[in-house]
Amino acid sequence: MTVNDLPIVAFFKHLLDPFIIWSTLILTTWIYHEDFTSYYLILVIITFFISSYIFERILIYRNWRKGRLLAYVRDTVMGWLIIVAILIFLGYATKFHNQFSVEVLLTWFIVTPLMLIASHLTVRSIVASLYHRGKLRSAIVIGINENSLHFIKHIADHPFFLINLQGFFDERSSTRIDASLGSHSNGLGDQSAVDSVIRPVDFGSRLGGLESVVPYVQKHIIDMVFISLPMSSQPRIQKLMDELPDTTTSIYFLPDIYIFDLMQARFEYIGDIPVVAMNESPFTGIDGVVKSISDFMLALLIIVLLSPLMVSIALAVKFTSPGPVIFKQRRYGLNGEEITVYKFRSMTVTEDGADIQQAQQNDQRFTKIGSFLRRTSLDELPQFFNVLQGRMSIVGPRPHAVAHNELYRKLIKGYMLRHKAKPGITGWAQVNGWRGETEVLEKMQARIEHDLYYLKNWSIWLDLWIILKTVLIVLRKDNAY
Template sequence: MTAIASTTCPPPATTAPAPYLGSTSRFNRVASLHIGRDNLINVIEVVLDPIVLTFSVWMISFIEEGELTLPYLIVSLMAFSLTFPAQPRLEESFVRSLLNIVTGWLFLASLIVIFGYATKALSLFPARAIITWLWAAPLCLIVAHTLFRLAAPMLLRAQGAKRAVIIGMNEQGAQLASRLAESPYSDLQVLGFFDDRNIERLHVIGHGRPLLGRISEAAEHVKQAQVNLIYISLPMATQPRIMRLLDELRDTTASIYFVPDLFVTDIIQSRMETICDMPVVSVCETPFTGTNGLTKRLSDIVLSLLILLLISPILLVVAAGVKLSSPGPVIFKQRRYGLDGQEIVVYKFRSMTVCEDGGQIAQARKGDQRITRLGAFLRKTSLDELPQFVNVLQGRMSIVGPRPHAVAHNEQYRKLINGYMVRHKVKPGITGWAQVNGLRGETETLDKMKARVECDLDYLRHWSLGLDLYIILKTVGVVFKDQYAY
């Protein structure tokens, strides 16, 4: 973890804006984004093959042995590890998908059989079991993928469509809109286009989607219509115009992508993805898509359950102390902004004599008269944050992520700090990269808040499960010696 420790955010005493850490950070980003797809569909795609192969081995074990024995368990683990994460196949034609399933299975089966022969492990299995698995496993895969293809459109309709707009009324933008409309596996509803040219150009390009307004009006429309995704289909030669547009869009929580033309696709030096076989470039997206989202959620559930079990005596003692030390509720509930800028209710042990949650909220300061004597200790040690592990189990928060600010503070700082709302692309956390780098407690100057936000954005750029575990461990040490918490 020395690489992580060597990259820190600016100290709280700084008076300069936080530097851009992405160019110097030594984190390794390991995200693989499947753009324009529903998260549930992503998860099913990447785990379908491993789960089907695992259960096919277990089924044969029960048929041959009457129970799941160790040799069969080992083979199932090998099959799972060699196929996870699976290749998404929904965008392929059905025939091509079947061909890829068969060829992939032939390669995997050959690998396992050769390994079994070389280690003499094949002798542990009856010949009938081996032959049965060689034809039953691919058959199960074909059936599973067929059923998934039939069920995917229904799953998408049940969860509702995401709203999308396209900025730039040109050939590639129109083609993207048409492909999204025609694809049965897209959960995106294209509301229309933004462009500075007149409406007659719509008919020239050959599509019937509405012109929603001029490009300068896009940011306000995105906020008002709660748009989820923005596709920028503008010539890369108009860089100043694009940069101004990105600055305006950073006050939204929508994911942003470039849709380059084929010439740009050949020369651009950045990560490319596709949506309905159209190339796009990720500009602003959550790192928690596909398997990353599943990994993040499972780790949150497991760790929060374990932590709540371990700290349950502390919770009871603190609750009793809060109740006896001053009048008022034990749990303080405050509205915060969560994922995609949606309001959530966050739990804390009450540490003040007031429970403020209005349009104007003063941050806690050193020597604040509102803080009770017990509350000062709870805030110093972060024990007041412990009820938020319940928020994690509810799915409102994560253990690690940008700390949630009061709604009143969010509305204040989103107007002052460029890119402030990007931190809401993920769930807020109990602790975060900013908090373990000295940016905990009061942010009495704008520069300190800018430094905190930059740390939050750096975390989003370089997320990994290892980074989360490192932050959790470092938090334990930080809370007991942090002089900035009060």
């Protein structure tokens, strides 16, 4: 198989990256005259699964395709550091770290990211050479609309797909196409206007109506046909599907569902039946397992490390005001199920009814240490026990009181979609300034927009970035009271 035959990401994930990681470890053991024992083999297998997941989730392949070399190098190094941290933790947790040579592992840890970067840049150079030599797969698009324009832009942004879009076919005249697209078209009927819209891909102009598709494909030996017609055009789609198999072209359908604002939209299978997930949780399958395991391990570590501080806070709460140490409040969790969330009590009241007043600056209900606990977010520490129970996550949409949920779900479109994930101790909204009181509807709307952005763009890298920003914000004591 050649690079041109393989999707580049699949080439990295399934062939190049595992080979680099394995061969570097084998070579390192040989240099240090170490036996490649079964423990090293287990290390290779574990590293393969972890690296495949981490490298894909922090989007190093997307940065590679887009030519963002500095971002690619940064993410590769960061991804490898995460992998090394996981391996070290597993080694000490399982007591297997004594089975490995320190010199071998240290050299492997340092050399591997350098080898990965060097090999990826080499392949990138080869693919760039193929691109500039015109070794591309020819393609056409049938139907011009917002959906197909989005696809065209995607191809333009990723030249290493090695696809040469030659033109488009549409039953409508150029004037009608321009009118239907409005500001998106800028005059698709003439060549100069097309160039201004979708450069750097040499897309060409309108090549004719649908009756011209098959003759054109046969004459020019087109490799790929992308159909972007609405489902209402089923008879025309069926006619194309009947005629195009008489050629050697590959046929792809661009579904128009993506004109909607969807969350984690993707194709899946239920048994042998294909279905389209339109609003799906990002934490399904292996993603959910990794998220749950990382939450549990990190929460357990934090509880162990901060247990003296938590005991001190509990005693301070007990002796400075009457009432329980832990404040329990009903919140909505995953899939809108009701859960009980724990906090150190910071107020003289423990409201959990149909009418709950949010904490305000200089709130008279604060206990003697309540304002300090809220300002430093120390009152949130018991929620790590919620994480151990599997009710919450370290990073996710912040849980709201049930009374607030019932109010805002009627006022804000898409509000309940935030419950497609476990609620978090911290979240994307909080690290972007939307923490604290939401005294006006616009503030809650902004918070929900950030929550949905997180669900649409989740990655391990994003979680780590949110945790880091949370620490910095807590130190600055912003917006919390």
